[in-house]
């Protein structure tokens with residue numbers, strides 16, 4: 001298992017509330033994810049602040065644009081000192097390769113570059129609505145994950161439900177970052193393809209992105225601790 005597999009998704013519209021949670025967290029216990037809402041509201045300053053506090057930050061902006069634009073965007077992320085950044089695999093292999101090449105000058109200081117395959121909120125019928133020629137979400141995830149690996153990226157964001165298949169097909173070094181994680185008994189919300197933290201790790205997930213079950217809990221630290229303890233077996 002990876003060191004510190006839990007990545008807490010900081011999806012807040014209130015910076016003070018987010019920082020009140022961050023103040024209680026220890027960079028030795030978890031990593032943090034900043035997504036579209038907080039980045040749009042509070043910008044790179046927030047990311048610099050979190051990096052400055054010693055957290056590994058996953059900048060989850062899911063870039064999806066032409067190769068030149070995405071390459072420049074991932075360089076901007078690297079300049080912020082983030083640990084991980086992501087793009088949409090459906091932006092294509094040329095775009096993904098351009099992003100990877102743009103990070104080469106950062107050497108081992110480059111953020112991990114990850115691609116989103118099929119969003120964990122998507123169902124098979126929603127994929128069909130988009131005209132995706134795959135029988136199941138899983139088939140499309142595998143197709144996009146193979147493309148991502150061929151483009152030289154470090155891994156993919158996927159549902160833990162696909163982790164076993166992806167690990168056995170793509171090898172143990174290819175990182176699997178899995179949202180849609182719900183400790184037993186917690187509300188799935190808008191997620192459709194969910195697993196518990198332990199089941200996700202056993203299936204082959206490297207990093208567990210967990211938002212509302214921690215951030216909306218009465219005692220977020222207790223939930224994080226319970227999750228970390230459950231993973232220690």
Ligand SMILES: O=C(O)c1cc(=O)[nH]c(=O)n1[C@@H]1O[C@H](COP(=O)(O)O)[C@@H](O)[C@H]1O
Nearest residue numbers: 009035060118119120157179209210211212
């Ligand atoms: O890239 C992601 O992190 C992501 C990809 C995906 O397919 N599904 C998904 O839920 N996410 C993110 O993972 C987090 C999940 O949050 P909760 O559903 O609150 O645990 C959110 O910040 C989502 O934006």
